[in-house]
């Protein structure tokens with residue numbers, strides 16, 4: 001876990017640099033906003049399910065983080081919601097899945113949209129996955145986050161009011177739905 005999280009931290013920093021450039025910002029912009037300050041690693045164990053049609057491995061949610069880097073095994077079952085359809089994200093050996101989380105949607109003023117996803121239950125298994133989140137409310141900084149000023153204009157006014165990561169976690173609640181509507185201006 002310690003070795004893996006060090007590597008994920010390196011990769012995450014690179015991804016945040018690329019995302020900063022994609023937004024037309026200095027490559028250090030997102031790192032300088034403390035997006036890579038903490039990493040939460042969650043190990044998931046989904047036992048085989050005799051009646052997979054009656055339940056889910058993990059119900060629909062978007063991630064309460066800037067970014068999630070996900071390592072899944074060969075079992076499959078991860079799906080993302082795209083245009084109201086659930087789309088399979090089949091496992092690719094050696095590949096990671098990178099999901100945009102709610103906090104990145106907030107600071108980019110909807111330039112990047114957090115992805116709703118779920119995991120189907122499976123007759124075979126167990127399925128094992130490792131999700132790493134930048135950043136987590138469990139070790140959050142006291143910083144206040146809102147849409148990045150450099151991205152705003154008269155045509156693109158702020159869509160969300162400012163929040164701390166902790167406040168956001170509280171407004172989001174535990175049902176998994178995005179808490180961003182609470183912050184809509």
Ligand SMILES: O=C(O)CCC(=O)C(=O)O
Pocket residue numbers: 042044058063070072078117119129130131
């Ligand atoms: O197990 C997976 O593939 C997804 C895990 C996940 O979405 C999460 O931990 O937020």
Ligand SMILES: [Fe+2]
Pocket residue numbers: 061062063068117
């Ligand atoms: Fe997730």
